[in-house]
Amino acid sequence: MLETTRVRRLRPGVSLLGALFCLLFFVEGLVFIPYVGLQNDEALFSEIIYPPLAIPYSVRIFRHHRFPAMMGSYLGTLKACVYKAIFLLFGPSIWSVRIPVLLAGAATVWLLFVLVRQIAGARAALAATALLATDAMFVMTTCLDWGPVAIQHLLLVSGLVLLWRFHQSRRELFLAAGFFVFGLALWDKALFFWALAGLAAGAVVVLPRALRLHWTRRNLAIAVVSLVVGAAPLVSFNIKLRGETFRGNARFSSDGIGQKVTGLWSTLEGGSLFGYMVRNEPPPEPAQPRNRMEALSVGLSEAFGQRQAGFLPYACILALAFLPWLWRTPARKPMLFALIFMVVVWLQMAFTKGAGGGAHHVVLLWPFPHLFAAVGLAEGSRKLGRAGLPALAAVLILICGSGLVVLNQYLAQAVVNGPTTIWTDAIDPLSAYLPTSPARRMYVVDWGILNSLRILNGGKLPLDLALTEVPGDPKSRVNAVKALAAQDAVFIAHTSGNEILPGMNAGMDALARSAGYRPEVVKVIADRNRRPIFQVYRYVPAGH
Numbered sequence: 001m002l003e004t005t006r007v008r009r010l011r012p013g014v015s016l017l018g019a020l021f022c023l024l025f026f027v028e029g030l031v032f033i034p035y036v037g038l039q040n041d042e043a044l045f046s047e048i049i050y051p052p053l054a055i056p057y058s059v060r061i062f063r064h065h066r067f068p069a070m071m072g073s074y075l076g077t078l079k080a081c082v083y084k085a086i087f088l089l090f091g092p093s094i095w096s097v098r099i100p101v102l103l104a105g106a107a108t109v110w111l112l113f114v115l116v117r118q119i120a121g122a123r124a125a126l127a128a129t130a131l132l133a134t135d136a137m138f139v140m141t142t143c144l145d146w147g148p149v150a151i152q153h154l155l156l157v158s159g160l161v162l163l164w165r166f167h168q169s170r171r172e173l174f175l176a177a178g179f180f181v182f183g184l185a186l187w188d189k190a191l192f193f194w195a196l197a198g199l200a201a202g203a204v205v206v207l208p209r210a211l212r213l214h215w216t217r218r219n220l221a222i223a224v225v226s227l228v229v230g231a232a233p234l235v236s237f238n239i240k241l242r243g244e245t246f247r248g249n250a251r252f253s254s255d256g257i258g259q260k261v262t263g264l265w266s267t268l269e270g271g272s273l274f275g276y277m278v279r280n281e282p283p284p285e286p287a288q289p290r291n292r293m294e295a296l297s298v299g300l301s302e303a304f305g306q307r308q309a310g311f312l313p314y315a316c317i318l319a320l321a322f323l324p325w326l327w328r329t330p331a332r333k334p335m336l337f338a339l340i341f342m343v344v345v346w347l348q349m350a351f352t353k354g355a356g357g358g359a360h361h362v363v364l365l366w367p368f369p370h371l372f373a374a375v376g377l378a379e380g381s382r383k384l385g386r387a388g389l390p391a392l393a394a395v396l397i398l399i400c401g402s403g404l405v406v407l408n409q410y411l412a413q414a415v416v417n418g419p420t421t422i423w424t425d426a427i428d429p430l431s432a433y434l435p436t437s438p439a440r441r442m443y444v445v446d447w448g449i450l451n452s453l454r455i456l457n458g459g460k461l462p463l464d465l466a467l468t469e470v471p472g473d474p475k476s477r478v479n480a481v482k483a484l485a486a487q488d489a490v491f492i493a494h495t496s497g498n499e500i501l502p503g504m505n506a507g508m509d510a511l512a513r514s515a516g517y518r519p520e521v522v523k524v525i526a527d528r529n530r531r532p533i534f535q536v537y538r539y540v541p542a543g544h
Contacts, residue, residue: 014122018113018129022106025133028407029102029143031293035414036277037427038094042146043451045080047071049087050459057237069233073248074190076233079151092455094428098143101150105142108150109133111157112367118164119334120375123382123392128374130396132367134403135312136270137359140277140410144423147360148189155185156195157367167210175219176226183230190234190245191355194348194364198341206337253353260356264346267362268316268369269309270406278410279417283529286416294415300405301412308409310402315395316369319376331379338372341365373399418529421498422448426533430492430525431456437490437522437536443467443483445493445508448500449534453492466491466508481515484539490522491539495532518542 047054048068057070068077082100090096109132117125132138142150162178165171185192203211228235238245266272274280289295323335342365349356349364356362377395381388419425431453434442443466444450453463467480483489493505509519517539525534 014117014126017126018110018117021113021126021129021133022109025109025139026102026106028133028139029098029105031411032140032143032414033094033098035411035425036144036419036423037425038097038452038456039144039146039423040448040451042144042148043097043455044071044075044146044148045077045083046092046451046454046459048077048080049084050092050454052464057241059233059236067233070237073237073244076187076189078184078188079148082151087458092458094456097455098145101145101148102143104150104154105138108142108153108157108367111154111161112371115157115161115164116334116371116374118168120331120378123389124331124334124375124378127378127392127396128367128370130400131312131315131370131374131403134400134407135366135370136310136403136407136410137267137272137363138366139407140273141359141363144277147363149360149363149366151188152185152192152195152364153366155181155188156192159185160199167214172219172222175214176222179223179226180230183227183232186227186231187234190249191349191361191364194345195341197348198344201344202337202340205340206333249352251353252351254351255353256357257350260350263357263359264362265313266309267359268313270312270403271308271310272359272362273410274308274413276420277423278413278419280413282417283531285530287418287529289415297408297412297415300408304405304409306409306412307402307405310406311399312369312373312403315373315377315399318395319373319380322376322380325383326376326379329379329382331375334375335372338368338375341368342372418527418531421494421533422500424527424533426525426527426531427452427456430534430536433523433525433536434461434492439488439490439538441483441486441489443489443491445491446500446504448494449492468507468511477511480511484512484515484517487538489538490536491519492534492536495524495535498531498533512539513542516542 048071054071055068056072058066058068061067068080070076071080083097086096086100109129112132113125113129115125116128141147142153159178159181162174162181166174166178182192182196185195234245263272289298319335320339323332323339326332326335345365346356346362349361377392381392384391427449430449434453435457440462442461442463444453444463445466450463450465453461467476467483491508493508494500496505499505512518518541519537520540521535521537523536524532525536526532
């Protein structure tokens, strides 16, 4: 990727340290798995694995077989294909959902180490790896991959490593593999166009000599063909539907720019998921730690003042301040490349309507903030002579430590306050209860329930979305009333005050009343903090 950096031989201990940071990241995520319930978007890929199936676009293969290619206008089925194989081997569970993305995240940490080691040396590589492995936002968004972003990060860094190998060796196989990986990333999530634009801008501005060196018709053909092959399902979808990905998503607006700037800063600090993933307010009866780890987490939270913000953005600012000082050093090109990538990608999400406000979009900048800060700090430390390495270690301990403090705060709040309704741990007892119900049909009323139940029960529950009356369609009312009247049907909804889509329960009850029925609660499911989150009920005649 970068043309100025010399390749250095490493002592085995340096690679071991890089591997230990990968292990640290994996353990951090592993701790969180049982504390936060399986979220609906995290389980979205289940729509093409378990019934009720929802396959918006498929392509015919071998005459009699159709391959599910796209889950939406910008979301492909790559993750679903991977998990279909995983579930065949290990069965569906919250562990088999989250451990694979944690492994993908650990691989991303390692590949970042490999990449930065080549372009900026071992000191910068260890710094970048340490910053990424202790970044609370990277851990949370990878382990609880609702974005989804884990595969995006892995494919982005993998592609860069392959292209760097092509630059070093001139072997066309690496060129083809790199762009094929980028094509897979586009199929996985078409928002990878943002990253491609950032990479292209960085290459044009920072690496013109390398581009001229490799810019031949043959190389261009290899790159384009490989990219198209990797993204073939997305390409097929847009050919058939006349560019639906772009027509349906490329809407630009400057509304909410201030909020998006705030969201960018909050995500860099690591605190943007407080109140969204774990509750900030304790329940009437806060849960007590059940083991030594939980007690330690709560104790550390109190000792650090329940801190919800880390120092990563300040590391980036410090590295930016170093940039003029480092202009004539090997750090200039890696830092400029990373800076251009981040600016180009963020501007695209900032001016795209409906994008850029959530952490799952902002983290698509990752791991370039960590690369930028690490290269700047590492090269700056070299300017300090013998004092440089201790100074760098002190700064990294401060920044990485702040990330771990924020990560611990998420855990402490999950232990004491519990997760929010969207991420509720009550989904587990609900999933355990439903197979004991004699109901032959189970209608899900609100958003945030269906996909999680699909996975947790391996598609064995007779699930479907609740039928509602469509204005102007008399048949829809007839079908909805039939579902209400069915004696072998139950309805699954959030309790009052916990609805994700307000008014869903009231709408169903109003339809039932107009048809002469009333709800009868069969079971109420609470979370670990004894909050009633779900209700399972049926409809009976009003006079019953």
